[in-house]
Amino acid sequence: MKARVTVTLKAGILDPQGKAIEGALKSLGIAGVASVRQGKIFDIEIEGADRAKAESALKLAAEKLLANMVIENYRVELL
Amino acid sequence: MKSAVVVFPGINREHDMARALKFVSGKEPAMVWHADRELPKGTDLVVLPGGFSYGDYLRCGAIAARAPIMDAVRAHAAKGGLVLAVCNGFQIACEAGLLPGVLMRNARLKFICREVYLRIERSDTPFTRRYNAGDVIRVPVAHGEGNYIADEETIARLEDEGRVLFRYTTPDGKLDPAFNFNGATHAIAGILSEQRNVLGLMPHPENHVDPVVGPTDGRRLFESLISTLEAA
Numbered sequence: 311m312k313a314r315v316t317v318t319l320k321a322g323i324l325d326p327q328g329k330a331i332e333g334a335l336k337s338l339g340i341a342g343v344a345s346v347r348q349g350k351i352f353d354i355e356i357e358g359a360d361r362a363k364a365e366s367a368l369k370l371a372a373e374k375l376l377a378n379m380v381i382e383n384y385r386v387e388l389l
Numbered sequence: 390m391k392s393a394v395v396v397f398p399g400i401n402r403e404h405d406m407a408r409a410l411k412f413v414s415g416k417e418p419a420m421v422w423h424a425d426r427e428l429p430k431g432t433d434l435v436v437l438p439g440g441f442s443y444g445d446y447l448r449c450g451a452i453a454a455r456a457p458i459m460d461a462v463r464a465h466a467a468k469g470g471l472v473l474a475v476c477n478g479f480q481i482a483c484e485a486g487l488l489p490g491v492l493m494r495n496a497r498l499k500f501i502c503r504e505v506y507l508r509i510e511r512s513d514t515p516f517t518r519r520y521n522a523g524d525v526i527r528v529p530v531a532h533g534e535g536n537y538i539a540d541e542e543t544i545a546r547l548e549d550e551g552r553v554l555f556r557y558t559t560p561d562g563k564l565d566p567a568f569n570f571n572g573a574t575h576a577i578a579g580i581l582s583e584q585r586n587v588l589g590l591m592p593h594p595e596n597h598v599d600p601v602v603g604p605t606d607g608r609r610l611f612e613s614l615i616s617t618l619e620a621a
Contacts, residue, residue, distance in 0.1 A: 380491045
């Protein structure tokens, strides 16, 4: 089973990398960019077909390692 | 002082640290591999050194913080044992839950390698008893992610409880945004744990202990630890 965990910075956490990307997009002349926040995507293959089990394993993975809960949020999707 | 320096893959400041410990205390530290599960018996001080553990993959210090040895380091800290976490070690300590907050990318996105000024906020700690509160010392930094942040409540608690031990200041100890080179909240360079036995700091006091390489402002940090342990 394929899954995706998306990790993003919490609102209010300054994201200097996102700001730099935003500046670069603006300097490329790409119109309409209001702001950019950078995050991470983890594509994960889960063994077995039990969706509930997969979801709880992915939540554990996100909270124990993939995201730093001080500054980041995460979202788990089973694809 | 019986010290143990934890070695993670990708760390590169462990020899500087071992040399400083030997230079000041006269005793060679034990080098402890990250995959070990126990610290040497009778360890007084655990050091998490600087470098780039796991190439800073995922987040700085994130993977090292989950290494097998870290349970032993947490147990050592929980029973009041001293832990000194420098640079990547500070990032690891935050990720491991030994210290609150997180070290974010420097505000101007640059890796900064130079000497900075630190004001010592208090001298009644195991790490600073050989300094005076208000002393300003010169020590090197070398990091890309040293911008300390935590939620407002945590920052307020650190301040109220006097757990901010070092701040980036001007040479005469004044706060100035131009000298807070990485953008850290309240110019925080180093903090203590609740029990005040774990210190995390971004600068490298271990590089300024020997007059052969210049200033020796970091030396008293190690002397403080030795005298704390002798007094115990």
